[in-house]
Amino acid sequence: MIIVLKPEATEADAKAILEQIESVKLKPLYMPGTERIVLGALGDERILNNLNIAANPMVENVKPILSTYKQVSREMQSHDTQVKFGDVTIGGGSFAVIAGPCAIENRDQIFKSAEIVKKHGAVGLRGGAFKPRTSPYSFQGLEEEGLKLMQEASKEYGLPCVTEIVDPAHVELLEKYVDAFQVGARNMQNFKLLKAVGQSQTPTLLKRGMSATIEELLLAAEYIYNEGNHNVVICERGIRTFERATRNTLDLNAVAYIKTKSHLPVIVDPSHGTGIRELVAPMAKAAVACGADGVIVEAHYDPQVALSDGAQSLDEASFAKMMRELTPFVQAAGKVLA
Secondary structure, eight states: OEEEEOTTOOHHHHHHHHHHHHHTTOEEEEEEOSSSEEEEEESOHHHHHHHTGGGSTTEEEEEOOOSSSOTTBTTTOOSOOOEEETTEEESSSEEEEEEEOSBOOOHHHHHHHHHHHHHTTOOEEEOBSSOOOSSTTSOOOOTHHHHHHHHHHHHHHTOOEEEEOOOGGGHHHHHTTOSEEEEOGGGTTOHHHHHHHHTSOSOEEEEOOTTOOHHHHHHHHHHHHHTTOOOEEEEEOOBOOSOOSSSSBOOHHHHHHHHHHBOSOEEEOHHHHHOOHHHHHHHHHHHHHTTOSEEEEEBOSOGGGOSSOGGGOBOHHHHHHHHHHHHHHHHHTTOEEO
């Protein structure tokens, strides 16, 4: 429920209503605006109706939040959220490119890859230290040693870094090394993990599950937001369909749809969305056109020797070409490269 107070309502009036909401064990929200105060109340609407808040003389109007995802919806907040990722802002008219290898393999590899993506305009560094893989025999990552290497490269090249978190127990460990968490597709509905990152203030990149609906994705974001972490970025990374020509089907419908329904920033992963190096740049340009706030792509100094996802990773020449070609699309969309 959204409660809009009258222009003359004071902070004390708002506090009294918030205490009334809290007294029946519902979650109160305080959202002061430039012109008036807006309050929120989350919980069983039958209990809310019994409070008869609409009769309060300081209340202008009360309306229900119809979407199942409450706090991340545009019903709750009409303006776009901007998320700080290091010194980079995701959302708010900029287009951010985050790039780096799928997995951190060794010091030489992460440093060379970071140097390449920084040189050609990326504003963030990605790389996996803990790698959940389909096969137990695949490379699983360097774990904490990988985090240390990522942090070194991040500082050396001035790129804030993001890595995947796979275990709620890893929150404190990762907070020491990285600027943002990534919740991967396989963990999108790992609710203990969502709550754990929600209790941190570390920016979190939430990837869509390969079989998840848009509503399920936004409800996963709601889990993080509801725990107090409002630094959430949605990532469309493709869904599993009957089509076998590409690794996944990159659902760019979802980007445009989410932008109408949620205030959270949305980025696109064309590397996992296609699984084919030659398709990454075209889909990155399409991501700009449909309203995305950025892309996260896999780039490796030598994809032929990559231990993970070499076939979809960009080498220096293809990454540089993608960045050159993105510029006019970003400008046409009325945005600027972050």
